[in-house]
Amino acid sequence: MFLHLMVLNIKARMQYGRSFIYDMFTQIMVYVFEILIVWILLSRFELPGGWGFNEVLFLFGLGYFARAVECAFVWDPMLKMSDYVKEGTLDKFLTAPVNTFVYLIGTDFSVWPLAHVFFSLIVTIFAGGSIGVTWTAANIFWVSLAAIGGAFIYTAFIILGGALAFWIIKSQVLIWMFVDTISLINYPVSIYPKAIQYILSYVIPIALANYFPTVFILNKGNINSLSMTLIFLVGFLLFCISYRFWWFGLKRYQSAGN
Amino acid sequence: MEIIRVENLGKTYKIQKNNQGFIKSFTSLIKKEWEQKVALDNINFTINKGDIVGYIGPNGAGKSTTIKILAGILHPSVGQVLVNGIVPYKERIKNARRIALVTGQRTNLFWDLPIIDTFNLMKRVYKIPQDKFKKNLDMLTDIIGVGEFINTPARQLSLGQRMRADIVAVMLHDPDIVYLDEPTIGLDVVAKDSVRNFFKAINEQKNTTIILTSHDLEDIERLCNRVIVIDNGKLVYSGDIKHLMSQYGNEICTLCITVEDDTEDFEIDGCDIERNLNKLKLKFNRNSATPPVILNRLLERGIKVVDFTLNEPCLEDTIKVIYGSKEVGEPIHK
Secondary structure, eight states, X not given: OHHHHHHHXXXXXXXXXXXXXXXXXXXXXXXXXXXXXXXXXHHHXXXXXTBOHHHHHHHHHHHHHXXXXXXXXXXXXXXXXXXXXXXXXXXXXXXXXXXXXXXXXHHTOOSTHHHHHHHHHHHHHHHHHHTTOOOOHHHHHHHHHHHHHHHHHHHHHHHHHHHGGGTSSOTHHHHHHHHHHHGGGGSOGXXXXXXXXXXXXXXSOGGGGTHHHHHHHHTOSSOOXXXXXXHHHHHHHHHHHHHHHHHHHHHHXXXXXX | OEEEEEEEEEXXXXXXXXXXXXXXXXXXXXXXXXXXXXXXXXXXXXXXXXXXXXXXXXXXXXXXXXXXXXXXSSOOSEEEEEETTBOTTTSHHHHHTTEEEEETTOOOSOTTSBHHHHHHHHHHHTTOOHHHHHHHHHHHHHHHOOGGGTTSBGGGSOHHHHHHHHHHHHHTTOOSEEEEESTTTTOOHHHHHHHHHHHHHHHHHHOOEEEEEOSOHHHHHHHOSEEEEEETTEEEEEXXXXXXXXXXXXXXXXXXXXXXXXXOOOOOTTEEEEEETTEEEEEEOTTTOOHHHHHHHHHHTTOOEEEEEEEOOOHHHHHHHHHHHTTTTOOOOO
């Protein structure tokens, strides 16, 4: 059913062929400008720890991959959760004999972030090439594992934000706040004060999505393949928790009403 | 055969107190005050298979709350509900396979896609076998006529067409029970008629149970063989329409007369008279007076009647009486 919904959404988007292409183009331009800002900054200032432009670009690509995957699947529905709760539009999903969560996120599946997914992959691979990463099977496997883990982590936090709509109606603010915080990982977390490093690694462990895999692939520190597995597991676990939390919120909505 | 049983159903919402005043709106940020709002209070009724039941009440009476509980969307605070032998809010998914919910103001259709795509999605969501899907789609298309715009995107449809498409989408899986929440809202006369006829036909062909809430009482009069009236969360009446009318409606008949300009004020026993220049409204109880008697009285007094019309009670007036009775604190009959 989820695949069916995905196909329907893509088909729906294609109905506006030209606007679809403009959409993709705008998204990629946004992306290009963000990279440009990184480039300008890095050509003026030097980062400690031997982080050059290409290294940061690699980091950037991985971070964007996590974000793009999250955007495709849960961004729209979770941002809309507030409206769903406020207007009672969840009824449609609750009266269908299928998994409510899957039906909801399938219905709101977004097509435009797919441009980000592809573009971030290209950027990552290109940046990897220019810093001399050798793409052995093992390297590809470990980085992919961590990248998927990172996407899970990102997704989990957006779902948590969306689920909060069951308690506080205006939960979008929290989601936007989270996204703003996350732009910190466009740079290696090692440049930040210890406290922020700590937060980004353990509290909102979004640095797991790009910083640690980059350190791993560049052999910059004490990070091994076990860490990559751990990132995946942490991501998966967080995702499961957020998923449960969403259902918990739904239960509350059903018994309290609105 | 009984299909829905509702026992001692009650639902209480906890809502935040709306603080008035500038300073209070700040203190409420820290210390929230809650108050209990009773949406449903001790509701009891049963519905038999194949019934078409009108569920009526003023805005905020608790109609939607009841429907949501029956559809498994909300949990009740107290009481028991059985639909098709299962408790809907405990086995929501199982319940969902056998019901359909149509809400007039909302659409389930994919906005940008031909409606046939939504139908195909429903086929997958409800796991409808291909032959049954084909048969039902043909039959539904036949009755309600969506055939000519089946390949049109929902956004290009008129409200009436969209409503019809929405109805087909939720009826494809042969639900036993259909909950209709304001299905004809905003539709023109022809579209309203086609929606009504559709449900009448479905009820006859498939013995589908239909529960209908509507503010358009013509929907209720045309379709339903039974009505349940709630007001302020309490059950006011449950039974057939005729009985409801005789219980409440007989009490008010309105005779509108136009008299000559210079007529003086007068009174007639058992008649409530409202006067606006030379137009008079005489409200009277059918049990204590009849129109000929009143007209005779007028003639006896030498009042020259230029024109008159008689309004017999209709369901709408009956409902007005019921809704109105709570304001003056009259006891509610059952």
